[in-house]
Amino acid sequence: MTDAAELRQRTRDLLAEHPPATTDRLDFLRARFDAGLAWVHYPVGLGGLDAPRALQAVVDAELTAAGAPGNDPRRIGIGLGMAAPTLLAYGSDEVKARFLRPLWTGEEVWCQLFSEPGAGSDLAALGTRAVRDDATGDWTVDGQKVWTSSAHTARWAILIARTDPDLPKHRGITYFVCDMTDPGVEVRPLRQITGEAEFNEVFLTGVRIPDAHRLGETGDGWRVAQTTLMNERVSIGGARIPREGGMIGKAAAVWRDRPELRTHALHRRLLDLWVDAEVARFTGERLRQQLVAGQPGPEGSAMKLAFARLNQAISGLEVELLADDGLLYDDWTMRRPELVDFTGREAGYRYLRSKGNSIEGGTSEVLLNIVAERVLGLPPEPRNDKDVPWKDLAR
Numbered sequence: 001m002t003d004a005a006e007l008r009q010r011t012r013d014l015l016a017e018h019p020p021a022t023t024d025r026l027d028f029l030r031a032r033f034d035a036g037l038a039w040v041h042y043p044v045g046l047g048g049l050d051a052p053r054a055l056q057a058v059v060d061a062e063l064t065a066a067g068a069p070g071n072d073p074r075r076i077g078i079g080l081g082m083a084a085p086t087l088l089a090y091g092s093d094e095v096k097a098r099f100l101r102p103l104w105t106g107e108e109v110w111c112q113l114f115s116e117p118g119a120g121s122d123l124a125a126l127g128t129r130a131v132r133d134d135a136t137g138d139w140t141v142d143g144q145k146v147w148t149s150s151a152h153t154a155r156w157a158i159l160i161a162r163t164d165p166d167l168p169k170h171r172g173i174t175y176f177v178c179d180m181t182d183p184g185v186e187v188r189p190l191r192q193i194t195g196e197a198e199f200n201e202v203f204l205t206g207v208r209i210p211d212a213h214r215l216g217e218t219g220d221g222w223r224v225a226q227t228t229l230m231n232e233r234v235s236i237g238g239a240r241i242p243r244e245g246g247m248i249g250k251a252a253a254v255w256r257d258r259p260e261l262r263t264h265a266l267h268r269r270l271l272d273l274w275v276d277a278e279v280a281r282f283t284g285e286r287l288r289q290q291l292v293a294g295q296p297g298p299e300g301s302a303m304k305l306a307f308a309r310l311n312q313a314i315s316g317l318e319v320e321l322l323a324d325d326g327l328l329y330d331d332w333t334m335r336r337p338e339l340v341d342f343t344g345r346e347a348g349y350r351y352l353r354s355k356g357n358s359i360e361g362g363t364s365e366v367l368l369n370i371v372a373e374r375v376l377g378l379p380p381e382p383r384n385d386k387d388v389p390w391k392d393l394a395r
């Protein structure tokens, strides 16, 4: 088994062969992937070394100290956090070899074609159809997706579509990799409360997908999608941040820089949130350690819940701390951003953008249901449509 000392040496060899100061950024990232130092817990040949996930920190520390470039999770978060684990778990060898390297280096951006106008929380109700051509085995997809983050920059998408309307809603779904450059894919921006259009609606008309780009068995897409969704919650709420980093760091900085704005009541609220943020940070650390032992489970939903609540409360306090200045908004120009950066802009942006945190990746109400049923073991919600064929459901 690969240990910390061996990984450190491999990282130093990579740095010696490709000095960051003189190596093109993309060449460095490709070399890092090929050396198995991209995500060490991935298999050999796919950017990893089959090493324990916890040892990634050894590699990262060496690379940071040497000033090596990294990929940018703010731009390729859906690829890294959701598509990659699903491709790894369900892709054929060819699929994994084709997609994982450019996904990790950021050469190819991914998006997630799951939600539809009539299927968000109740995702299994989705109506986008994929029909198989018996002669070629390939698929033709028609339908509409919505709220698709990064569809305007994406080269590929993870897509779920209905392949058998005669089965109950969870059973007739299949999971695909969709080519966003197919002529049948139309991406239209949806402007958000922040002024930007970070997400889109996506119209799929006669989109062709080769059967080789199906992930998992036909009709087993709901199970495959669980891998994506469990990883999504961890990926949205579980980023590693330093003590007093992220949103609470921004609010604490205002407190320190603007003594004239302080009141006793605001002080108490800041301290309460500071403690909550620290507890959430440690909980995230524990979750990451559990992940070392396997795939994320429903516990990630609790983390994402806390993340949404805290982001909204802290950004609200930051705006309040800034008093009149908090009402100013830096830029409401309609843009189609390539990345989401919570701390790169002003308080007003954080305040407005964090509203979406309790919706994206599963609403807080739905996550509470998951925690209640699957973590705490409480009685489930009634699900009257469970065994009804999808085509007979009232819509």
Ligand SMILES: Cc1cc2nc3c(=O)[nH]c(=O)nc-3n(C[C@H](O)[C@H](O)[C@H](O)COP(=O)(O)OP(=O)(O)OC[C@H]3O[C@@H](n4cnc5c(N)ncnc54)[C@H](O)[C@@H]3O)c2cc1C
Binding pocket: 111, 112, 113, 114, 115, 116, 117, 118, 119, 120, 121, 122, 146, 147, 148, 149, 150, 199, 356, 357, 359, 360, 361, 362, 363, 364, 365, 366, 369
């Ligand atoms: C910033 C952002 C980015 C997003 N990016 C993507 C993306 O890239 N790809 C993608 O596919 N989707 C994306 N989404 C969509 C997101 O997954 C959905 O918005 C979400 O699942 C909720 O679905 P909905 O909007 O249809 O709301 P609905 O499901 O219609 O919910 C409406 C309200 O009813 C409540 N509710 C629904 N069911 C229950 C229940 N059983 N119990 C209690 N309350 C319930 C909800 O909590 C909510 O308050 C994004 C959303 C946002 C905000």
